[in-house]
Amino acid sequence: MANGDFETVVIGGGAAGIAAARRLHKAGVKCLIIEARSRLGGRAWTSAGPSGVGLDLGCGWLHSADRNPWVTIAQEQNRSIDKTPPPWRRGSLRLGFPEGGQQEFLEAQVQFSARVSERATREPDVAASTLLEPGNRWNNLINAVGTYISGTELDQVSALDFDNYDDTGVNWRVVEGYGTTIAACGENLPAVLSCPVSRIEHHDKRLKIETSQGVIVADQAIVTLPTTVLAENDALFAPSLPEKTAAAQGLPLGLADKLFLSLADAEEFETDSRMFGSIERTATAAYHFRPFGRPQIEAYFGGQLASELEAGDERAFFDFALSELTGLLGNAFAGRVKQIQIHRWGADPFSRGSYSYARPGRASCRMKLAAPIDSRLFFAGEACSQHDFSTAHGGWITGVAAADQAISARAQA
Numbered sequence: 001m002a003n004g005d006f007e008t009v010v011i012g013g014g015a016a017g018i019a020a021a022r023r024l025h026k027a028g029v030k031c032l033i034i035e036a037r038s039r040l041g042g043r044a045w046t047s048a049g050p051s052g053v054g055l056d057l058g059c060g061w062l063h064s065a066d067r068n069p070w071v072t073i074a075q076e077q078n079r080s081i082d083k084t085p086p087p088w089r090r091g092s093l094r095l096g097f098p099e100g101g102q103q104e105f106l107e108a109q110v111q112f113s114a115r116v117s118e119r120a121t122r123e124p125d126v127a128a129s130t131l132l133e134p135g136n137r138w139n140n141l142i143n144a145v146g147t148y149i150s151g152t153e154l155d156q157v158s159a160l161d162f163d164n165y166d167d168t169g170v171n172w173r174v175v176e177g178y179g180t181t182i183a184a185c186g187e188n189l190p191a192v193l194s195c196p197v198s199r200i201e202h203h204d205k206r207l208k209i210e211t212s213q214g215v216i217v218a219d220q221a222i223v224t225l226p227t228t229v230l231a232e233n234d235a236l237f238a239p240s241l242p243e244k245t246a247a248a249q250g251l252p253l254g255l256a257d258k259l260f261l262s263l264a265d266a267e268e269f270e271t272d273s274r275m276f277g278s279i280e281r282t283a284t285a286a287y288h289f290r291p292f293g294r295p296q297i298e299a300y301f302g303g304q305l306a307s308e309l310e311a312g313d314e315r316a317f318f319d320f321a322l323s324e325l326t327g328l329l330g331n332a333f334a335g336r337v338k339q340i341q342i343h344r345w346g347a348d349p350f351s352r353g354s355y356s357y358a359r360p361g362r363a364s365c366r367m368k369l370a371a372p373i374d375s376r377l378f379f380a381g382e383a384c385s386q387h388d389f390s391t392a393h394g395g396w397i398t399g400v401a402a403a404d405q406a407i408s409a410r411a412q413a
């Protein structure tokens with residue numbers, strides 16, 4: 001049974017929830033993480049792959065690594081940080097591109113970003129797709145990259161929010177896994193697992209949190225649930241909080257899924273190199289060859305393509321990858337790859353998507369979602385971050401901020 005009495009409960013044990021609970025615990029606040037899954041980490045999840053190597057099915061890159069708090073945590077845990085620049089910074093494998101095409105594509109991307117930044121300074125906000133240059137031959141590929149970044153096509157995404165994302169351009173990885181690092185950070189914190197929260201009652205002086213394992217009473221709660229969970233469940237809060245439901249609806253989770261393949265005779269390919277399945281289509285995957293030098297391919301699917309493949313059968317992702325890879329590398333390539341693992345984040349009941357984007361005109365929803373209510377309901381999670389949304393470090397930063405708000409509200413009570 002999870003029933004008990006706490007000063008502050010943290011609902012959701014992903015990057016944000018762990019960061020919040022760690023801060024509260026250090027400050028001596030009697031707290032508890034209430035987590036629906038049977039593990040901590042949420043969308044950060046390293047699963048054991050072949051020969052025990054960790055496969056990050058969720059976050060893998062320590063984005064903005066030179067200011068990412070998880071780097072320090074990973075170092076404290078004595079983990080190995082790999083600083084090889086990511087494939088998207090080093091240019092793709094030439095395969096599939098015509099002569100000079102890579103450079104043209106990079107320039108088209110830079111110009112698109114410049115137009116988005118320029119437009120973001122003016123009202124009203126528009127869909128990012130309106131900033132594509134009409135007729136530019138690289139539009140479909142820019143849109144494909146958009147699906148990896150936002151989990152959806154550019155016509156769904158706020159140009160203002162897209163521009164608000166702050167990236168220092170430094171991207172590292174943890175060899176043992178980003179998910180392993182995040183889950184380990186929560187290991188010694190008070191937590192109850194396999195315990196979905198169904199209702200947060202805030203009529204009375206104290207909060208009543210209904211869970212699958214009983215009722216928990218607390219002075220304060222830090223809610224770190226994914227926006228999908230908040231948007232689809234307006235009965236979660238009693239009384240209901242329509243402004244939070246509306247803010248969450250403005251920040252849906254886009255979809256991105258990773259498929260790990262084993263690769264025979266991998267040495268033929270450069271370590272940490274990348275290939276697009278097609279440079280003509282938006283519905284194409286990006287193939288990261290030999291991540292960490294391993295004999296593997298990490299295939300990345302985003303947006304509509306990922307949704308359609310999730311709706312397909314067990315082999316849908318693998319079959320799609322195989323058709324693109326054999327199209328580029330010849331039919332014999334089919335004999336060199338086997339599926340290792342995939343996780344369908346859209347079908348996962350505790351995420352129902354991968355990371356948040358703002359709909360056009362809804363960039364301000366991030367601030368609205370993050371705003372506390374009555375000095376006792378606090379909100380955190382990647383979607384609450386104005387500049388580091390969609391990332392695990394965004395989760396950390398908002399978790400710590402919400403814990404600080406809760407601690408200072410306690411001091412003033």
Ligand SMILES: Cc1cc2nc3c(=O)[nH]c(=O)nc-3n(C[C@H](O)[C@H](O)[C@H](O)COP(=O)(O)OP(=O)(O)OC[C@H]3O[C@@H](n4cnc5c(N)ncnc54)[C@H](O)[C@@H]3O)c2cc1C
Binds near residue numbers: 012015016057
């Ligand atoms: C395929 C993929 C690739 C990614 N790549 C990167 C990357 O390279 N770098 C990066 O920084 N980020 C990446 N991300 C995003 C990153 O993983 C997330 O932004 C981050 O982990 C979100 O943390 P969070 O704490 O905000 O949310 P979550 O991790 O979703 O935490 C919320 C928690 O709430 C729990 N929960 C849900 N419902 C309930 C309920 N009813 N009751 C109790 N608990 C509940 C969930 O189980 C979860 O543990 C990727 C994500 C995916 C899916």
